[in-house]
Amino acid sequence: MPATPHATSPATGPVERGDPRVFGALAVLVLLVFAAYSATFSHDFVIYDDPVYISENAQVSAGLTRESASWAFGFHASNWHPLTWLSHMLDVELFGLRPSGHHLIGVLLHALNAVLFFLALRSLTGSNWASLLAAGLFALHPLRVESVAWASERKDVLSTSFWMLTLYAYAGFVRSRSPARFALVALSLGVGLMAKSMLVTLPCVLLLLDIWPLERFGHTPGKRSGFSLIREKWVLFALALGASVTTFLAQRLEGAVIDLTPLSLLSRCANAVRSLGIYLGQALWPRNLACFYPHPAGAGMDRLYDLWIPAGGAALALAALTALVLRLRRQAPYLLIGWLWYLGTTVPVIGLVQVGQQAHADRYTYVPMLGIAIAVAFGVADLARRYPRTRNAWVVGSCALLLGYAGLTHKQAAHWKDSRSLFAHAVRVTDRNFYALTFHGVTLRTAGEVEAAREELLKSLEIHPSLGRTYWELGLLERDLGRFERAVVELRKAVQLGPSDPRRRSDLAEVLMELGRFPEAKEELQAALGADPDHADSLLNLGGLAFNARELERAEECFLHALSARPDFAKAELELGRLYLFQGRKKQARPHLEEAKRLAPQLPGLAELLGILGS
Template identity: 35%
Template sequence: MKPDLPTRTRTAGLLLALLSALTLALFWPASGYDFVKLDDDQYICLNPHVLTGLAPDNLRWAFTTIYQNWWLPLLWISYMADTQWFGPEPFGYHLTNILLHTVTAALLFWFLFRSTGSRWRSLFAAACFAIHPLRVESVAWISERKDVLSGLFFCLALLAHVRQAERPSAIRLGLVHLWMLLGLMSKSILVILPPLLLLLDYWPLARAGDPGRRTTWPRWRRLLLEKSGLFVLALVFIALNLHTHHSTLVNRDGTTWLQRLGLIFPNYWDYLAKIAWPAKLSVIYPPRDLVNWPLSLVAVTALVAVTLLLLRHRQKCPYAPVGWLWFLVALGPVIRGIRFDDMLAYADRYTYLPSIGLGIALVWGAGDLISLRPKLKTPVIAAGLALLAAWGIRSRLQLPYWKESFTTFSELIDFAPDHFAANSAYGFALLEKGRVEEALVYFARAAEIKPKNTQAPADYADALLRLGRNDEAIAWLQQALAERDPNCPVLNSLLAFAWLDVGRADLAILPLRKALAHQPRNLGWRIELIRALFETGHEPAAFEEIRSLQGEGYVGIRGFDDLIPHYVNWWSSGEKRHAWNFFQSALRTRPDHLGLLNTAAWLLATDSAPPAPPEEAVRLARRAVNLAPAPHPGLLDTLAAALAATGDIERAQQTARQALALARQGQDPALVARIQARLAVYRAGQPWRE
């Protein structure tokens, strides 16, 4: 005897809580992970709108801007909300991803239970979705918020559709449209929703009967009409994405539409294989765009054969063709050949919604097998639990690969050593670790893989500049500009930086102007141009640039002296060589500038690995002290730090005491406190470090 509805509902609620707890526990370690510099930097770390939270201007930007080729206002707003509530650290963004996926899995379970009445099958199907190893990328990668956020609205739309099927009304149908629209504003994959709802109308909702019978056609026409607004929404967002993503229209490398068609059918089997055997996972699977026509013919034949076989048995097993067609339809927009770029053949994240259909077909098929052969109940359930346990273990083992950029890209370069993005990304990961010499190898390899690409040689040149190998960087950049793109703004800006670092500001002006011709609002480049103009004696032109900046609302630069804090920031960000080159060049033309002398001396004295010896800090600090019209506590404080950096701790203490006495006379309590703190360090026999 079946339990009554309230009992079944209470049990379903407990199962929902169990599923949520398991999903949350499985992915919780990701809450402590860092950003991964693969889209996370562009989406969040370098996005001032996200980093300043839910301000009105930021909300306006989210709805009015196509950013990174996407119009996804709810995605950006969700990141802004994380910043507002949790701050700019990665924890909040990771936490939201985990919670969104957990809630999506719970809603999927509830939808399946509401539409089929089966608690245990719904639990197994939702668990297959929630813990499968291919979910790791969507949950642990902050930039894939698109999946978990759109998945939430997708499941809300499914539940709204169930209510619409139970008792149709304009309000309930409007809710389906609302959830779809919100989902599309999170990720355009929700264009798949209308045809999937038609599949659900066949099973499990049974709203129209078998479409193979002509008598059901009027009902199917009514269902199509019911979803006409959803189809219009889908078409609008398809058009929008074709507009913002030119790669879907452009045949790269001469690939014809017929060849693209030949890529589609084998790609479906690539996904099926990865879902069935989720080993050797990677964020990038290199594309193989040489069409193997015999393989394509076998692939399409097999897809058609499976589809016809399942359709033939639709009366006995309606869930089978529904689940299979769900997979085929939902994967369609991102299948290789329809989606076309030079980065990847397929992606774990693209299975987020398509895999639900396969899970439904698998679980309901297993349930029917148990019903037909009760003796198989124990082994089938045991096999299902073992499969879920294996997937959970595999997911947990995969999670640490997303801990931070270096672990992610180390795995990537091992998996795809000849892929452009793998070499470029791993080079950046090495740069972050300070392993610049090693990074050069991978940037050079990336430049070799894509001989027309301009970013790879720019990365290589940037690494050379970090190493102080400016002459090599200049030769490399001049060759890259000649062979790839003479007007490339990034290459021209780096060439200008290299000329500035070798003291040739006169040769830096032209490439800076070329770079700014393409990116006139790049503040960093404009400040470098102002510096170059000052260094070459073109002060009227420098002030003209400053007035131009002020006219655009930037008042941080009013004259030469305001360049000093700008290069202090460069130093603090790790670009010590470029900052030091500024101070060296500036001091050649302004040798008596107290601000330059004191700042340069302080930076050298308090850095654990300065680009010049501490004796140079002492020389600069003494010159500043001697040039000052009267003893100055700040200048003496710097000299004390410089002396301590050379190991002359006794004289450092003497000088610091002099600075302390002057600071007390000047009634500057903040400076007094700072000098006292440094004096305590000197007494311990240590230099002051910042």
């Protein structure tokens, strides 16, 4: 019998009896989670994906409606995760667009995941205290902050809830096999895949659990062959395959899968190995965590020192750890299973198919580090069992470690209070971070700190001269200063580097309109609407051009379309009211101007139009 922290497998024996102290400690863990993330309840949304997912998403902002629910099942934001969209819509129904409520739900789901992880692991292993320690290591580590404090990462915490439910359901299926119990496993997996495709590796994790702790695999009586265990899960593998194909298509169609020409397969493999090493290092010593880490084979990086040397060191460390867990596989099988869990579940997010420009991301550890937590927790429990005199030391040390993690998590979560704090921190703790420099420049520009913003944006261009977002922001900066000719130059560069982005073309059109270059502006707006027929800003500006040309029917059509695309668009309400007043249709103008006042009472020109309406 392998030396594990329990004498029998839960597949054939009972779970340890409930210990009231364990559930008291679990309650303390939940309280620690809320304490660690308490600052997030007063945080704002950030400009990093939150506008796409929540604050500027017309469908989500409308709440749960028949139309928005139908929309949720399409390809959006380079993904297919309808359940995630529906959860954001439900948040809007409950809290509106107040960020505090959205953050509260994220923390609640994370705390729920900690509880479910404990219950699932306890059901699988029969061990109370080791399962509790694993749940604590998972829940309180600072690497979890990005997934919890970032509202747009709802898909992480939501999908993992179904990951845990699948584990729990599988433990029940193994204990009492029946079609109904297996259907519950498949249902949990299927629903979870609708929140995030990260669950595609879960069928493989269940195979690992068949080895330990369930002890189902083998060639002795009562055991099953590997082929038999795989065949048992063919429905789960089919679900995972379908989700993988769907996600790849969604990301390919929306351009999230980047052109791989600059990044050779060898470079991507090297970065994958390097990232695996970095994640382990961050798990042991969580410092200098940031929202974006530049790719070591990308612009402005030294491939030898940033990629190849770290990848070589990581490869040696990974090989040594793999050899160690293989050597200890009989006396400590949890080490091998936890290690393979970690390696296997990183595959969808390790960058072999490059999505985005980051080298790695804290959020990508949310599920993989569960395996490391299992290995560490059951290792501690095993050592305490083997050497009873050291038990108190292990308990005290584990509690101190969890409290230390909670403190570091609270500190890290504070950096997510707003966009400026988030990207200023990323600039401080990383090198040559063009992405953080650009977005820090954005926050400085919107705060009116023009020269500081320009400095950050120019630093970004020194590192990455072909980053379209940076030229876009420089163009907006020049526009804000009234230097429209310079703005046109920068915005044209941004459009050249991102021709399918309707926002860049719409902003360029606005500047061209300021210069009186209306035919060029119209051309840009038509191109923007060719990329996105429902782009509200482009529709508004095209309607403005039509109004100026006294093409009133066309102007009305554009303004109404803009409101259809974005129901809370105050500027469109204003312009439609202006159009109706111009036509002498005060009755039709009134509701639009009153709605504009409700949405944005300080909107320029609104007071004058309301005065005309009341005269």
